[in-house]
Amino acid sequence: xxxxxxxxxxGAERDLSHYPDIHLYADLRRQAFWVLDVAxxxxxxxxxxxxxxxxxxxxxxxxxxxPRAVGSVLGKAxxxxxxxxxxxxxxxxxxxxxxxxxxxxxxxxxxxFYIEPDKPYSAKLILxxxxxxRMRNRIWICDPYVGMRLLDIxxxxxxxxxxxxxxxxxxxxxxxxxxxxxxxxxxLSTEVKVTQSTxxxxxxxxxxxxxxxxxxxxxxxxxxxxxxxxVGDDIRDSVESVFxxxxxxxxxxx
Numbered sequence: 001x002x003x004x005x006x007x008x009x010x011g012a013e014r015d016l017s018h019y020p021d022i023h024l025y026a027d028l029r030r031q032a033f034w035v036l037d038v039a040x041x042x043x044x045x046x047x048x049x050x051x052x053x054x055x056x057x058x059x060x061x062x063x064x065x066x067p068r069a070v071g072s073v074l075g076k077a078x079x080x081x082x083x084x085x086x087x088x089x090x091x092x093x094x095x096x097x098x099x100x101x102x103x104x105x106x107x108x109x110x111x112x113f114y115i116e117p118d119k120p121y122s123a124k125l126i127l128x129x130x131x132x133x134r135m136r137n138r139i140w141i142c143d144p145y146v147g148m149r150l151l152d153i154x155x156x157x158x159x160x161x162x163x164x165x166x167x168x169x170x171x172x173x174x175x176x177x178x179x180x181x182x183x184x185x186x187x188l189s190t191e192v193k194v195t196q197s198t199x200x201x202x203x204x205x206x207x208x209x210x211x212x213x214x215x216x217x218x219x220x221x222x223x224x225x226x227x228x229x230x231v232g233d234d235i236r237d238s239v240e241s242v243f244x245x246x247x248x249x250x251x252x253x254x
Contacts, residue, residue, distance in 0.1 A: 033098050049090055054069070141203075166193050
């Protein structure tokens with residue numbers, strides 16, 4: 001591991017949006033787990049010291065902490081078998097059980113769902129059963145790239161729910177439009193609009209019951225590792241306002 005790995009991570013402009021926002025975690029333990037996991041997957045840093053983890057948290061994410069505090073939570077996590085500690089160097093590596101605590105949804109952590117790679121059917125079930133089926137009155141989707149699979153997922157939604165889909169690009173456009181015409185015969189309150197805005201990068205779903213960030217295009221969900229992350233109502237209100245503005249300025253697909 002290069003000596004300047006901490007500086008590399010802090011200064012990197014790499015897109016990490018397919019991971020949950022680290023600021024959604026309220027406790028230092030899972031924030032430290034997040035750093036260990038992302039450092040390993042994205043930067044090849046298999047192990048980090050508490051000093052390195054603390055510096056990354058402070059300098060890149062503006063999370064107030066100290067090496068001593070990080071060392072304390074990781075030391076306890078090592079005793080629980082969630083991380084592995086190399087005694088001589090006091091370097092820590094996240095274990096699979098630690099990743100489960102970080103990403104898997106539990107009663108204590110109902111805001112994140114982990115989508116495993118190469119499991120598109122399982123991803124479809126999680127998206128519908130845990131997110132879409134619990135939404136009420138409306139489902140507004142922003143996704144830069146949409147395709148036929150999205151309509152397949154939405155087909156199980158109650159026909160009384162309003163569906164709005166805003167996108168930049170439609171895969172196999174002619175076939176999608178034909179399918180959309182049939183879809184709208186059953187789901188009457190459905191609209192798809194194409195925006196000319198170049199500022200759409202993130203994928204999200206908004207409803208009266210909440211908002212979820214999606215780390216990968218819905219049509220390809222499950223092809224790669226990604227996450228579904230619930231955000232607070234304050235963020236939803238801000239994003240909803242932006243969605244409405246872009247929606248009003250966009251063109252109907254059909």
